[in-house]
Amino acid sequence: MSNEARYIFGPVPSRRLGRSLGVDIVPFKVCSLDCLYCQLGSSGPKITERAEYAPIEEVLAELRKTLDAGVLADYITISGSGEPTLHSRLGELIDRIKKITSTPVALITNATLLDAEDVRRDAAKADLVVPSLDAGDEETFGRINRPHPSLTIEKLIAGLVKFREQYSGQLWLEVFVLHGINTSAEQIAKIRRAIDLIKPDKIQLNTSVRPPASSDAKRAADDELCEIAQMLGPRCDIIAGFSAKGTDEQGSATAQRILSILRRRPCSLEDIHTGLDISPNQAIKAISQLHQQGSVETVRIDGKVFYKAC
């Protein structure tokens, strides 16, 4: 796939989804939340209005071109640089993706809009939905996910429960834990109570392994993750700490371009993806690869995350 792709990225290796071909349908950090652990950095205003943030004809044309070039994937994954359910034509997009490929469609969502019927109807068209739930009470929701003022954890959980009742596809709930914020037995018990209502097919436990938006986002240690996984029950897998193998050649080329820039000066994620005209996701994957190789490090300047060559 060419570097000029605006909406399609990858395929990237994913422990959960195998080879995942990403479809990015909202602009950088158009999101209803501003999570402490967000790899896209901290955001400006939070958004809950749905709109056609990316023209779906262009998204579909790019996807068709990628698939025609022989790119193979285990999932077409709608995710990206913000919250994809904010796209007002999400349901139509999924219907039309299914007309051009038999590859299953996955949707990764922060679940905040699932209390709205139109969003549930759109999301239900995906073969696999991976929503997030990081808190069982309002205070922790506020601390970790820093939501738009109209959102509450009660509404988020109610939306997930309603969605599960209507949706017969696979529902894999991601729980992201940050040491010292939502890792206590009391916090995990609250999340477990919500999970018992939601009844996901799987629970996937994650923690902060890449440079997060905030230094308060502390990674949970491996033994802490194991204890939490036990508390969340037998359907829970730990997905944190997976290091991607077999990153494709194009990803390596992108990583080398990024490294040559970082050798000259430290850059933020935004500097990198706008400077190279690639999607934030492509930039994140390449930076992550460089981190694993020990070629770049993260520094904070005036509280903002920058990357520099080691």
Ligand code: SF4
């Ligand atoms: S992690 Fe996802 S849901 Fe949270 S602020 Fe970033 S883009 Fe939004």
